Structure formats: structure tokens, C-alpha cells
Amino acid sequence: MIYRYSRSELRKIWDEKNKYEIWLDIEIAAAQAMEKLKIIPKGVASKVKKKSKINVDRIQQIENKVHHDMIAFLTSITEKVGKEGRFLHKGMTSSDVLDTCFNIQLLQSGKIILNDINEILKVLKGKSLKYKKTICIGRSHGIHAEPTTFGLKLASFYEEFKRNRKRLENAIKEISTCAISGAVGTFANIDPRVESFVAKKFKLKIEPISTQIIPRDRHAYYFSVLGIIAGSIERIATEIRNLQKTELQEVQEFFDKKQKGSSAMPHKKNPILSENLTGLARMVRSYVLPSLENISLWHERDISHSSVERNIGPDSTITLDFALNRLKNILQNMNVYPKKMLKNLNLTKGLIFSQRVMIELTKHGFSREKAYSLVQKNAQLSWSKNVSFLETLSKDSLINKKISNKDLIKMFDISYHTKKIDLIYKRVFK
Numbered sequence: 044m045i046y047r048y049s050r051s052e053l054r055k056i057w058d059e060k061n062k063y064e065i066w067l068d069i070e071i072a073a074a075q076a077m078e079k080l081k082i083i084p085k086g087v088a089s090k091v092k093k094k095s096k097i098n099v100d101r102i103q104q105i106e107n108k109v110h111h112d113m114i115a116f117l118t119s120i121t122e123k124v125g126k127e128g129r130f131l132h133k134g135m136t137s138s139d140v141l142d143t144c145f146n147i148q149l150l151q152s153g154k155i156i157l158n159d160i161n162e163i164l165k166v167l168k169g170k171s172l173k174y175k176k177t178i179c180i181g182r183s184h185g186i187h188a189e190p191t192t193f194g195l196k197l198a199s200f201y202e203e204f205k206r207n208r209k210r211l212e213n214a215i216k217e218i219s220t221c222a223i224s225g226a227v228g229t230f231a232n233i234d235p236r237v238e239s240f241v242a243k244k245f246k247l248k249i250e251p252i253s254t255q256i257i258p259r260d261r262h263a264y265y266f267s268v269l270g271i272i273a274g275s276i277e278r279i280a281t282e283i284r285n286l287q288k289t290e291l292q293e294v295q296e297f298f299d300k301k302q303k304g305s306s307a308m309p310h311k312k313n314p315i316l317s318e319n320l321t322g323l324a325r326m327v328r329s330y331v332l333p334s335l336e337n338i339s340l341w342h343e344r345d346i347s348h349s350s351v352e353r354n355i356g357p358d359s360t361i362t363l364d365f366a367l368n369r370l371k372n373i374l375q376n377m378n379v380y381p382k383k384m385l386k387n388l389n390l391t392k393g394l395i396f397s398q399r400v401m402i403e404l405t406k407h408g409f410s411r412e413k414a415y416s417l418v419q420k421n422a423q424l425s426w427s428k429n430v431s432f433l434e435t436l437s438k439d440s441l442i443n444k445k446i447s448n449k450d451l452i453k454m455f456d457i458s459y460h461t462k463k464i465d466l467i468y469k470r471v472f473k
Contacts, residue, residue: 048323053364056151057357063097065144066116069241070131073139073223076240083130091131094124113137134233138344139223142257145352146218147245149265152360153215159367160208160272164201166374168472171197175464178457179293179384180395187391189398190460193293193379198471200279207272214268217261221245222253227343254343259334262352266334269359273327276366280317280324283373287314293384297376316373323366330355393432394422399454400436407445417441 055061074088098119106115113132121128132140175194180187223238224230230238242249250257286294296314298304304311333355337348388395397418404414421435421442428435433455437448 048365049361050365050368052155053152053357053361056148056155057361059099060097062144062148063099063102063116065147066113066140067091067095067097067120069140069143069223069245070117070120072241072244073135073237074131075244076237077130077133077234079240080234080236082234082237083133084127087127087130090127091120091124095120096123111137113140134225134237135223136226136255138253138256139225141349142253143221143223143241143245143247145262145356146220146247146257148356149218149262149360150215150247152364153211153218153265156269156272156360156364156367157208157211157215159364159371160204160211162371163204163367163374164208166371167197167201167204170194170374171201172472174379174381175468176461177379177381177384178388178461179381180388187388187395189395190388190457192461192464193381193384195464195467196282198468200275202471203275203278207268207275210268210271214265218265219247220250220257220261221247222250222257224250224253224255226255228253228255256340256344256348259337259340259348263331263334263338266355266359267331269363270328270331273324273363273366276370277321277324279370279374280320283317283377284314284321287317291383291387293380293387295378295380296373297378316369320366320370320373323362323369327359327363327366330359391432392425392430393455394425396432396455397422399459400432400451403446403450403454404442409445 071088071092074083074091077083078085078088101122102112102115102119105118106112109115109118117128117132120131124131171194173194174197175192177193178190179193179196181189181191221238221242222228223233223241224235225233238249241247283294283296285291287296295312296316298312303309304313304315333351337351340348401411401414401418404417405411409417417439418436421439422432424430425432425435433451436442436451442451
């Protein structure tokens with residue numbers, strides 16, 4: 044995790060102190076359950092809760108000697124609690140605490156990211172409605188295609204983030220499980236009712252079967268969803284970067300009066316925030332592959348997944364949270380230039396209406412092949428001679444024998460391309 048690309052709300056979740064506090068809460072909850080079941084003496088949990096204190100430095104000091112973080116943690120707690128500390132962790136194994144804690148941290152992070160997505164949706168909806176009828180050129184392969192609206196572009200992003208919200212909700216459910224099943228997951232040394240108690244305490248589901256660890260396909264799904272969300276961020280960032288090109292200038296990131304664009308060229312206004320998001324999205328997606336490789340472990344468990352998750356857990360969630368908040372700010376403050384959009388749309392002098400003309404020709408008796416050929420010939424003529432497409436069509440003898448100039452002009456009506464926008468908006472914003 045790089046401090047530059049992080050927010051305090053997510054950093055706190057992955058802070059070492061918070062992790063140990065969750066470990067302690069899990070141990071206390073398990074002790075409470077064991078007391079109820081008369082497995083350990085009454086009063087252990089309350090004394091541990093009262094006397095224990097997390098000392099990260101002391102835990103690290105012990106771990107440097109024993110080379111085991113859970114033992115170091117339990118030893119540090121026992122030093123504060125006294126003899127009652129011996130009843131902690133009874134029948135449990137390290138993964139019971141580590142995995143349940145990891146899932147809690149992913150759950151907490153996921154809820155914040157869900158809120159980030161909701162904020163993105165609010166901004167996208169507002170901007171999409173604002174620019175619903177702002178005409179611009181749609182492009183395919185980077186080439187002018189047919190007219191669309193800037194609002195429709197944003198509506199497409201909105202719908203995608205609706206899907207992302209649903210995916211993340213499902214991913215959070217997927218990892219919201221608790222396993223307190225002991226060595227190799229057989230409950231040989233711990234009562235399954237302890238697991239039920241702890242799960243209820245933390246509002247988690249019971250892991251139906253664990254092999255000492257919670258199966259990592261759950262986590263792979265979670266991190267894969269984060270990767271998809273990162274892809275959606277990059278999709279928007281890439282569109283903004285492209286539309287901000289000097290030769291397009293349809294959209295521009297907000298540029299502060301005191302902001303500098305280049306150390307060498309004072310005139311530059313670069314889309315640095317969107318470019319930054321593209322890089323951050325690449326990082327989040329890079330964490331997906333190791334999470335998939337974590338699924339396959341040796342027998343009932345090994346720890347090859349552990350070092351991976353210590354990295355990708357905080358890094359992916361912290362980075363994605365930061366990226367979503369940066370994207371929200373870009374969308375809120377971006378400059379939109381409808382006049383430039385209209386100017387760009389007219390660059391090809393009407394060629395963008397070629398499909399409409401072709402379809403209308405078939406209505407007047409031309410085969411589709413003949414209509415296509417006629418339209419293509421006149422389009423190429425218009426392009427090569429830099430004259431309007433309407434002009435070349437009106438001078439084509441085959442066309443003007445069947446279609447009046449008045450009817451040709453009707454084929455260049457921009458409203459033809461926006462007539463179904465209300466239908467699309469009803470589908471998206473129903």
C-alpha cells in the first residue's frame with residue numbers, strides 16, 4: 044500500500060492494531076461460548092476483556108523470537124491477563140482466528156467500497172440526466188460512426204456500475220463466513236457450537252466445511268470482482284482521456300488556476316487524474332491472478348496463500364477505494380463542451396448519416412447491395428473532395444431519379460438518432 048493512493052478509512056481497517064483487536068474479539072467470543080458450554084471456567088472472557096491490551100511492538104518482539112504471529116499474540120495477551128490466559132484458544136488453530144479476521148476485514152472494506160460505488164452512481168445519474176440530449180458523435184474503432192448523446196455515454200457507465208454494485212454485494216456475501224473448527228477442520232478438539240456462537244456474534248455465516256482454512260475460491264471471487272470494478276473505472280478514465288485530446292476537446296478534467304500541466308510546456312493541461320486511474324486499475328487487476336492461484340493448496344492446508352493475502356488484502360481494497368473516490372471527483376468537476384461536440388460531429392460533412400440513406404434507398408426499390416454501393420461511392424467522393432455528403436447524393440443520377448432532394452434532406456435529420464433515448468433511459472433509470 045502506498046500512502047499517496049490511500050484514504051484513512053480503509054487504512055484503519057488494515058492497520059496492524061485493528062487486526063490484533065479483531066483477533067482478540069474473536070478469542071473473547073470463543074471464550075464466552077466455551078463458558079456457556081462449561082468447557083472453561085466462568086469469568087475468563089470478562090477478565091481477558093478487562094485486562095488485555097494490544098501492544099503491537101510487544102507482539103512483534105515476541106514474534107521475532109518464536110516466528111509465529113498467533114503464538115506471539117496469545118503470549119502478549121497472557122502477559123497482561125495472567126493465569127486465565129491459558130484458557131484462550133482452547134481447541135482452536137491459528138487459521139480459525141486468522142481466516143475469520145481476514146473475512147471480517149474484507150467485509151468491512153467491501154462495505155466502504157459499496158458506498159463508494161453508490162456515490163459514483165449518484166454522480167453518473169445526475170450528469171447523465173443533465174446531458175441526456177447533448178448531441179455528440181459516437182465512434183467505433185476511433186472513427187466517426189453515428190450520432191449519440193453524451194448523456195447516453197454516461198448512462199452506459201451508470202448501468203455498468205449498477206452491475207458492479209450487485210457483483211460486490213454477492214462477493215461480500217461470499218466471504219462473510221466464519222470457521223472455528225480446529226485442526227484440519229474436524230471439530231475434534233472444539234465444540235461446533237463455539238463456531239455458531241462466534242459467527243452469530245460477528246454476523247457471519249458458518250462455513251459449512253473447512254479444511255482448517257476457509258476455502259479460497261470465496262476470496263478469489265471477491266478479488267475478481269474488485270478487478271472487474273477496476274476495469275470499469277479504467278473504461279471511464281480512458282474515455283475522458285480520449286475526449287480530452289487537443290483535436291477533440293469535448294471533455295476536460297477540471298484544471299485549477301494554480302495547477303501546472305508540464306514542467307517544460309506551460310500551455311499543457313494534461314488528463315493526469317484519469318491517467319492515474321488507468322495505472323491504479325492495472326494494479327487492482329494484477330491482484331486477481333494470485334487470488335486465483337491461492338485456491339489450490341496442499342492437502343488440508345499450507346501457508347502459501349498467506350503471504351499473498353497479506354499483500355493483496357490491504358493493497359487491492361485500499362487502492363480501489365482511493366480510485367473510486369478520485370473518479371467521483373473527476374466526474375463531478377469535469378468540464379463538458381457541447382459546442383465542440385457539435386463541431387466535431389459535423390467534421391465529416393454528413394457522412395455519419397450514411398446508414399440512414401442506405402436504408403431509405405432500399406425502401407425506394409434498390410437492393411441492399413446496390414444501395415450500399417451507391418452510398419459508399421458517394422461517401423468516398425464526399426470525403427476525397429471535401430464536399431457535403433448531401434451534395435454528392437443529390438447529384439447522383441441513379442438516386443435523384445427515385446428520391447427528391449427534399450426527401451434526401453430529411454435523411455439528415457439529427458433527431459432520427461435520438462428518438463429512442465427516452466426508452467433507453469427508462470430501462471436504465473427505472
